[in-house]
Amino acid sequence: GQNIDQPTEMTATEGAIVQINCTYQTSGFNGLFWYQQHAGEAPTFLSYNVLDGLEEKGRFSSFLSRSKGYSYLLLKELQMKDSASYLCAGMDSNYQLIWGAGTKLIIKP
Amino acid sequence: IAGITQAPTSQILAAGRRMTLRCTQDMRHNAMYWYRQDLGLGLRLIHYSNTAGTTGKGEVPDGYSVSRANTDDFPLTLASAVPSQTSVYFCASSPGTENTGELFFGEGSRLTVL
Numbered sequence: 001g002q003n004i005d006q007p008t009e010m011t012a013t014e015g016a017i018v019q020i021n022c023t024y025q026t027s028g029f030n031g032l033f034w035y036q037q038h039a040g041e042a043p044t045f046l047s048y049n050v051l052d053g054l055e056e057k058g059r060f061s062s063f064l065s066r067s068k069g070y071s072y073l074l075l076k077e078l079q080m081k082d083s084a085s086y087l088c089a090g091m092d093s094n095y096q097l098i099w100g101a102g103t104k105l106i107i108k109p
Numbered sequence: 110i111a112g113i114t115q116a117p118t119s120q121i122l123a124a125g126r127r128m129t130l131r132c133t134q135d136m137r138h139n140a141m142y143w144y145r146q147d148l149g150l151g152l153r154l155i156h157y158s159n160t161a162g163t164t165g166k167g168e169v170p171d172g173y174s175v176s177r178a179n180t181d182d183f184p185l186t187l188a189s190a191v192p193s194q195t196s197v198y199f200c201a202s203s204p205g206t207e208n209t210g211e212l213f214f215g216e217g218s219r220l221t222v223l
Binding site for chain 1: 149150151152153154157167199207208210211212213214215216217
């Protein structure tokens, strides 16, 4: 079956770095995607990886290891506005996204 | 502001009633999607449309129907609502006829079926 696993909740301190892990099992693989969702709002696209390695976008980076079925989202210099849920999604061979339940990130001052 | 508009934002509905959730986009995107989001679960695809005039079933299509008469509109209909359809519904779009993975979401419609 297809499955995306990520932690339910994480807590971090303002100004620090946090890594949110995601493991995936999909039927075929066409990329790994990260979205941010603030409470009561729509998900917004953050990043994607289709090849192994690190993709950096400002304070956010995403890493992929296809051989391990593993990705992480790294958030640096955490700000209070980063408090949100982070959704990991894998794209299968039919180009459909399989979504994890999301990781709720709580930032403390 | 360009984007996706969903209506209604929130609705309480009696079981057995028919309900249509509206979704309109002005980005001229080819593909559109309907997802439901439930606590503790990932987004689940209900129906999708790769281009106007075509639709397809997602992971959880039962009890729902869609139509895609034109590029901009993609309504989702619950023919006879049941309490298990209580959820937050998100409409999304992407530019290509195949899913690139970068989806643009509407603000969601919160539906409660009693």
